[in-house]
Amino acid sequence: MQYVLALPNGDLIPYQLERRARRTIGMKITIDGLIVHAPLRIRHADLEALLRSKARWITTKLKARQAAVVPEFEWCDGAELQLLGQPLSLSIMPSSRNSGPRREGDVLKLAVTNSHDHAMIARKVIQWLQKEARKDFAARLILLAAQLGEPTPALFLSNAKTRWGSCNSKREVRLNWRLIQAPPALIDYVIAHELAHLREMNHSARFWAIVAKLYPGYRSAEQALKVSSQQLYRLG
Ligand SMILES: [Zn+2]
Known part of the structure; x- marks a missing residue:
């Protein structure tokens, strides 16, 4: 299922939620962006509260994919x-x-x-x-x-x-x-x-x-x- 997580700073992070028979919440970044694996029974509000507490990890990981290592593109002749x-x-x-x-x-x-x-x-x-x-x-x-x-x-x-x-x-x-x-x-x-x-x-x-x-x-x-x-x- 597709959801959007609203972070306290106003960022909106789309994510895919996959419920599994597991005890812990897992997160990973793939070509689909953020994927969350969550236990079958966790309440959605609790899950999102937990994800918000990991906001720093999520945004850092997502940004690392685009990141500062590559200089910004210059729109000039010869680019x-x-x-x-x-x-x-x-x-x-x-x-x-x-x-x-x-x-x-x-x-x-x-x-x-x-x-x-x-x-x-x-x-x-x-x-x-x-x-x-x-x-x-x-x-x-x-x-x-x-x-x-x-x-x-x-x-x-x-x-x-x-x-x-x-x-x-x-x-x-x-x-x-x-x-x-x-x-x-x-x-x-x-x-x-x-x-x-x-x-x-x-x-x-x-x-x-x-x-x-x-x-x-x-x-x-x-x-x-x-x-x-x-x-x-x-x-x-
Ligand atoms: Zn996929």
Whole structure:
């Protein structure tokens, strides 16, 4: 089940709750963001009070995934973007009018009236990446859903800061647009993971068996995604 934890400082942290036959509460950070394993009988209010008492651990862990190690992206001429794991360099061209980005090989060209308006450049490029993401993810979702033998679920792009994907019982799959920067294998893994949730809304052994069928070698993909997340989260 999906919940949102409101922290005293006003931060809203989405989390997945999985109830298990266990005595203690366990927390971990995965591609779905925060996952909480809780005993079957604990009251929800008690659980959330406990989670709030661990707010520091949760926010530190979530932030460590994006973290300060990677410098903030600079929206200027020559900046190196990534598209499907390949470098794409940003070329800012002064012009008498603004126009949308245009890709030529490994260069993304953007004509702007003010090359110092980094916020505007960021907005245009992110919009372009989101359009690419929607096309690319939709095609992958169709293929992988067919492989699993499920009708294609509805696709939405997410702008989450702490998770790569999610799937709910209404058969809606949300994928973080920032994934379009990642190599295709990692995008496929996140999609396979979320599709497997159509069958199992948890992270049980049965769930991982479905993931493995759809995406053999998922462990290395999960690992690679962890390693590159900071890089991928730099944008926006
Ligand atoms: Zn999951």
